[in-house]
C-alpha cells in the first residue's frame with residue numbers, strides 16, 4: 001500500500017499565513033474562541049498574517065446576523081485580522097474550477113445513493129459515519145439519477161504530523177471511502193471548499209479544533225490531487241462541558257464577552273490551552289493579554305490543558 005506523506009510543511013520555508021474560519025451558524029462560543037485565540041497567537045508569534053474566512057457555504061444553516069456578531073466579538077477581544085474577510089458564499093467559481101480539474105483527471109463520479117441506502121450497506125459505521133461502499137463508483141445503475149458528486153479514494157495511507165497530537169494516519173478507503181465533494185442539495189462540500197480556500201489564500205498554518213483532526217487526511221488527499229501545497233496542522237483540544245461532551249453553540253457557554261471582562265475571557269482561553277498566564281496580567285485588557293499570548297504561547301503546554309469546563313464558569 002502506498003503512503004501519502006507530506007514532506008515539508010510549507011510553513012518551514014515561507015512566511016506564516018494562518019487563519020480563523022468560523023461558520024456563521026450562531027455566535028462564537030468558548031470552543032470556537034479557543035481556535036481563534038490559538039491560531040492568532042501562533043500566526044503572530046511567527047510574525048505571520050492572520051486571515052478571517054466566513055464559512056457561510058452551508059446556506060440553510062447560516063443564521064442572519066451571526067457573521068456580524070462574530071466579527072464584533074473578535075474585535076472586542078482584540079483579535080484583529082489582516083486584509084478583507086473571505087466569504088465562501090462568494091467563491092463558487094473557484095470550487096467549480098477545482099471540481100472541473102478533478103473531473104478532467106477522471107477522479108470524480110456521480111452517486112445516486114440515498115443516505116438511507118448507504119447506512120443500510122454499512123451496518124457498522126466507523127468514527128466518520130458509514131463508509132461509502134463504492135456502489136456507484138463504476139457507473140450509475142440504470143434508472144438511477146445522480147445525486148452527489150464523489151471523489152474516488154485509493155487504498156492509500158495518508159500520514160501527517162500534527163503540532164499538538166503528533167503523528168496521525170488514516171487509510172481513507174477504510175475510514176470514509178469515496179467522499180462527497182458536491183452534495184445532493186447542490187452545495188459544495190466543506191472538504192472541498194476548505195482546501196480550495198486555504199490554497200487560494202496561501203494558508204500554510206492551519207490551527208483549529210480537534211474535531212477536525214479526522215478530516216485532515218481527506219484534505220491532504222485533496223491537496224495532493226489538486227497539486228496544492230500542504231499546510232502545517234495544529235489541532236487544539238476541544239472544550240468539553242461538565243458531562244464530557246463538546247460544547248455546542250446551542251449551549252452558548254459564551255456568546256458575547258461581558259463588557260469590561262474581555263481580558264478575563266482571553267486569559268481563560270489561554271489557561272484552557274495550558275498556558276501559564278501570570279497573575280499580573282489577569283485583570284488586563286484583552287490586547288495586553290493577547291500580546292502576552294503572542295510572545296509566550298508554548299505549543300508544548302497545550303496538551304496539559306484540562307478540557308472540562310464546568311457549567312458557565314467562564315462567565316463568573
Ligand code: GLU
Pocket residue numbers: 020021022023055194207208209212
Ligand atoms: N468552519 C469550521 C468550524 O467552524 C472550521 C473549519 C476549519 O477551520 O477548517 O468548525
